[in-house]
Amino acid sequence: MGNSKDRIKFNVGGRIFETTSTTLANAGHDSFFGALFDDDWNLSPPKEDLFIDRNPDCFAVLLDLLRTGDLNVPANIPERLLHREASFYGLLHHVRTAKWGPFDGNRLRLSDSVKGIAPGDGTAVRAGPDGGCCVAHGSVVHVFDWMLEEHCPINLDYQRVNDVGWIDSDNIVLSACEKLGRGDGGMGLFSSSTGDLRYKFQVCHENQVKSYTAGALSFNQDYKIFSSCKGRSNEYGVGVWDQITGKQTDFFYESPGWSLGDADKLQWLNGMNCLLVATLFPRKDNCYISLLDFRDKNMVWSWSDIGSPMAIDEKRVRDAIAMEDSNSICVVNEFEDLGFIDLRMYGGSVRWSSRSRLMKSKMPDEPCYPKLALHEGQLFSSMNDSISVFCGPDWVLTSRLRRSYGGSICDFSIGGDRLFALHSEENVFDVWETPPSPII
DSSP states (O other), rough: OOOOOOOOEEEETTTTEEEEHHHHTTOOSTTTGGGGOOOOOOOOOOOEEEEEOOHHHHHHHHHHHHHHOOOOTTTTSOHHHHHHHHHHHOOOOHHHHHSSOOGGGGOOOEEEEEEEESSSOEEEEOOOOOOOEEEEETTTTEEEOOTTBBBEEEEEEEEEEHHHEEETTEEEEEEOOOTTTOOOOOOEEETTTTTTTTEEEOOOEEEEEEOOOEEEEOOOSSSSSEEEEEEEOOOOOOEETTTTTTEEEEEOOTTTOOSTTTSSSEEEEEETTEEEEEEOOOTTSOOEEEEEEETEEEEEEEOOOOOOOTTTOOOOOOOEEEEETTTTEEEEEOOOOEEEEEESTOOOOOEEEEGGGGGGOOSSSSOOOOEEEEEEEEEEETTTTTEEETTTTTTTEEEEEEEETOOEEEEEEEEEEEEEEESSOOEEEEEEEEEEEEOO
């Protein structure tokens, strides 16, 4: 860091501002102000005042944010104007961090509800990396920025969207059903701002391009995309594509007596360098959970309830999520009872924990199946119109997120310091945020 007494003047829209290198360094190298520093954080100020043809009132707010870490917005500055200016200077993350506290499931507060245009069940909601989200509804995906303003929707012309995921803030991947007679379906990369198709991901089988239905999606840190696939011939399994080139790089074929192509959920495990593949009831009569190692095309672990005695009050596994820190897989049934399978035992049994049996008498006429998510060491489980938060080594129920409008929660997603919950009956999604910690 250079000398904190190094000063620089800005002329912003005709107003003069003076600050120090220490304050500007708080913006980070990737910001507008980061370009004024060298790699060693030495300030290289211009010989004259640096003129910036932007809004001076917003600049004053953002400069104060860099000085103090607090966001104080006068009533005469519209929120959208401030966010637009923050985006120009590369300070959106700073604004969001000051506006919302660090994500904590036990401190979440309902901040907004956004009602969709079309009624009926949504397919999925996915949180974006910058605080926005996208909602798949039938053949249409609605994309929202972090201000919750909708961009151009992505329309697949009556092909049902099965899953959706964010590559980055500018690109979204969609998986869709094959449309018989047209050869459409599969996966595509779309612009999150315009909805335009950038390219399609193809499946090659025996050196021929095949039409297919793509299902659950997952991504890893090596820019790979994974998707469950169902083709007309023998293309049942999990495909792998390169995010950059869009080319298929691998395919793990489904073995007889198992299920991969119909998977409900994929999850990449960084520590184990494996992919969790879960096919769950009611998509299949039985549940199949496996870990795939693509390096040697090996199924390194698997579990199924085939042949297991099914107690009436436990029903079927409805969702599953791997927990690498504890070498286990957490599952949930329709009563939100959590179960745990030890990954160190091949084909072990489920150890159920009966936390919510009292909810059996409160089941709605058309309940949505529960979903699981793991974030920042906290476990989340949706059930009817609420989301439960579990913490600690024994996964103790610590809080519930609930509201009465919109019906049961059919899906939820966490990302960009927000939790998005999609309701089934009114096609509305809720936005939950963690308020900043009080200043003592």
